[in-house]
Amino acid sequence: METGYILALTTGIIGGFGHCIGMCGPLVASYTLARSTRPLPLFARAAPHLLYNSGRITTYALIGGVMGLSGSFVNVAGRLAGIQNVVAVIAGALMILMGMSITGISGNTAWLEVHNRSVLRLSQRVFSSSSSFRYYPLGLILGLLPCGLSYTVFIASAGTGGLFPGMLTALLFGLGTLPALVLFGAVMSFLSAALRSRIYRTGGVIVILMGIYYLYRGISLYAKL
């Protein structure tokens, strides 16, 4: 395996623990907390995390491929910036909606539903469905979140000068981040069970606060555009 690929994989492994948990941990915690209260077997508990991360890694690989094909990080990143910042804002809004649903205050948000029908419909499709497969499209979309660490890998993808090498570089990076985020998700699954049984609504409030933080981050990035 070429050094560049090993480097991408290693960056993912280190970054997963050192960067991704800090930056994306709240998001993983949110969808874990928003899950069903029913006790589930191990695979059923792991499936959402694996599917979410598969979606995220698919997006990384696609962006890496485009970077490699174009050979320019700045040009592609510039075109993506607007979409990424909107996704950051949507992620924050979704987390707030999830938190409201957990705490049970979403029933009193008719005003919100009137003005945000499309976002609500999307979030309902993603979070109200009983199928674990809903986490794959969620990962696909949220894989677009702006992330400094993935930018560094996309620079390397652009440097490969080809569709497949660029794709493979980003794919290996994404796979490298998998252990940390799946492990974090598993820990959150156990914690969320405790949170739900004891202080159920507190979990919802935490998700709302994390959503506000994400929303703030998204709007800040949008303002810098």
Next chain:
Amino acid sequence: MKQFYDNMRALRVFPFTAVIPVALIVILAVPAASAAETPQHCDIQNASCIMRTNDGTVIEFDVRPKPVAAMIESTFVVIVIRNGKPVTDASVQLDLSMPHMFMGKNQPILHHVKDGRYEGKGVITRCASGRKTWQADITIGSDGKTAVAAFVFEVN
């Protein structure tokens, strides 16, 4: 049983293939021991950064264009002077990182342009946390000697 031994034999390859990523983890996670210089804070938006090392090497670092910003193509400039003379045959390594936030390996490649001036293009990435502080670790290898400099600066 034979199948078992075959599998075990195949597994022997694993430690060797695992050594490479583990070694890279150590290299990436532990800051270079040679970069022992205390980082010097500098106002890169208005001036270049200059440091004189213990062996008398003067290392000047600059980023163009100004204002220095994230997510644009920038030109990184390192000027190396030793004993008042430009060093034209050095190997110059630039390592960009964020203090307290792992951002992956970002090492623009610099080439000698003229009179001890080395240039290369690269991108300072944007961190979604909103942090804007970056560090440039510069390692100069020349005549069997190694000089290092580290600068901390803010980007827009």
